[in-house]
Amino acid sequence: MRILVTGGAGFIGSAFVRLAAGAGHEVTVLDKLTYAGDPARLGGAAHRLYRGSIANRELVEAVLEKERIAAVVNFAAESHVDRSILDAAPFVETNVRGTQVLLEAARAHGLQKFVHVSTDEVYGELGPTGAFTEESPLRPNSPYAASKAAADLLVLAYHRTYGLPACLVRPCNNYGPWQYPEKLIPVVIYKALAGQPIPVYGTGQNVREWLYVEDCCAGVLAALEKGRPGNIYNLGSGEERPNLEVVRAILNLLGRGEELVTFVKDRPGHDFRYRLDSSWAAAELGFAPRVRFEEGLSRTVEWYLAHREWLFAKVRQLEDLWRRVYQMGWS
Ligand SMILES: NC(=O)c1ccc[n+]([C@@H]2O[C@H](COP(=O)([O-])OP(=O)(O)OC[C@H]3O[C@@H](n4cnc5c(N)ncnc54)[C@H](O)[C@@H]3O)[C@@H](O)[C@H]2O)c1
Numbered sequence: 001m002r003i004l005v006t007g008g009a010g011f012i013g014s015a016f017v018r019l020a021a022g023a024g025h026e027v028t029v030l031d032k033l034t035y036a037g038d039p040a041r042l043g044g045a046a047h048r049l050y051r052g053s054i055a056n057r058e059l060v061e062a063v064l065e066k067e068r069i070a071a072v073v074n075f076a077a078e079s080h081v082d083r084s085i086l087d088a089a090p091f092v093e094t095n096v097r098g099t100q101v102l103l104e105a106a107r108a109h110g111l112q113k114f115v116h117v118s119t120d121e122v123y124g125e126l127g128p129t130g131a132f133t134e135e136s137p138l139r140p141n142s143p144y145a146a147s148k149a150a151a152d153l154l155v156l157a158y159h160r161t162y163g164l165p166a167c168l169v170r171p172c173n174n175y176g177p178w179q180y181p182e183k184l185i186p187v188v189i190y191k192a193l194a195g196q197p198i199p200v201y202g203t204g205q206n207v208r209e210w211l212y213v214e215d216c217c218a219g220v221l222a223a224l225e226k227g228r229p230g231n232i233y234n235l236g237s238g239e240e241r242p243n244l245e246v247v248r249a250i251l252n253l254l255g256r257g258e259e260l261v262t263f264v265k266d267r268p269g270h271d272f273r274y275r276l277d278s279s280w281a282a283a284e285l286g287f288a289p290r291v292r293f294e295e296g297l298s299r300t301v302e303w304y305l306a307h308r309e310w311l312f313a314k315v316r317q318l319e320d321l322w323r324r325v326y327q328m329g330w331s
Pocket residue numbers: 006007008009010011012013030031032033034035036037038052053054055074075076077078079080094098117118119120148170171172173174175180
């Protein structure tokens with residue numbers, strides 16, 4: 001199939017492009033190439049890369065037309081919670097307005113399929129037990145999560161109102177090679193390698209569910225090929241870990257002690273725990289993550305060790321953000 005992957009130069013989008021191209025799809029990428037986008041991740045897997053925003057209707061229409069696109073997979077987003085706390089405006093522009101523009105263009109072009117990549121964060125936070133199902137209410141807590149929830153509702157409304165053949169996936173925290181070092185795992189790897197203090201929010205007891213990026217992409221590909229319009233699919237792994245345990249596991253893999261760990265003031269509105277019930281995706285899509293957390297983490301650490309230059313170059317761009325976050329006083 002000829003597919004358009006938006007945000008395909010990002011962390012998960014690029015892994016998806018590599019997977020989909022390997023499975024025989026012809027993949028065109030549309031990406032704004034923000035600080036988070038990097039065409040190096042594609043390694044030649046994309047048929048063509050267009051630089052621009054999903055919020056640019058003219059451009060989106062031109063790409064759909066020129067490339068004779070049959071389906072869209074939308075990964076494009078502002079994706080970092082801390083940045084959304086500093087400034088929510090780009091989150092509304094890309095995640096909400098951009099998604100609406102894409103939906104409208106998909107409708108105008110009579111596309112066969114639209115897969116929208118959402119997040120578990122739209123459900124808000126859980127206490128120590130339980131799991132979110134697709135029927136759980138939306139209770140987003142950060143501006144990032146709120147913008148993703150708004151986009152989800154638009155996707156569902158376009159299906160219901162106009163019959164757009166769209167479905168949604170809601171993955172939990174992804175990790176793996178090529179992740180931009182503002183997210184927990186690559187930040188910790190960098191800080192440990194650089195011998196710098198490792199900031200851990202609060203007491204480090206917040207729990208996340210970790211999904212290896214290739215497993216996530218297999219779920220998204222299954223949604224593209226088999227997902228039913230109007231459906232929502234949670235993509236979780238069952239691999240829950242408190243953040244402090246993740247930090248310790250990385251230090252262990254790198255042969256470092258815990259003296260670098262520094263507890264910092266918690267992020268405002270920091271959700272305590274996420275956990276997805278993915279039985280619907282398992283039943284409908286055959287979704288079955290293969291990579292256990294310890295295995296995936298060890299592969300990830302090895303990848304960063306072999307790509308230190310990429311990691312250190314990205315961190316140089318980030319230092320300004322870290323300064324601003326620290327000045328805001330929550331870390
Ligand atoms: N990383 C995770 O753990 C995780 C978990 C659940 C869901 N998600 C969702 O998955 C998707 C991909 O996440 P990621 O971690 O790869 O993010 P990322 O930040 O690495 O990549 C996002 C990509 O989107 C591009 N982009 C940003 N604004 C754009 C715009 N207006 N038009 C076109 N492209 C634009 C960026 O240049 C970048 O290449 C996002 O929608 C995110 O909300 C991520």
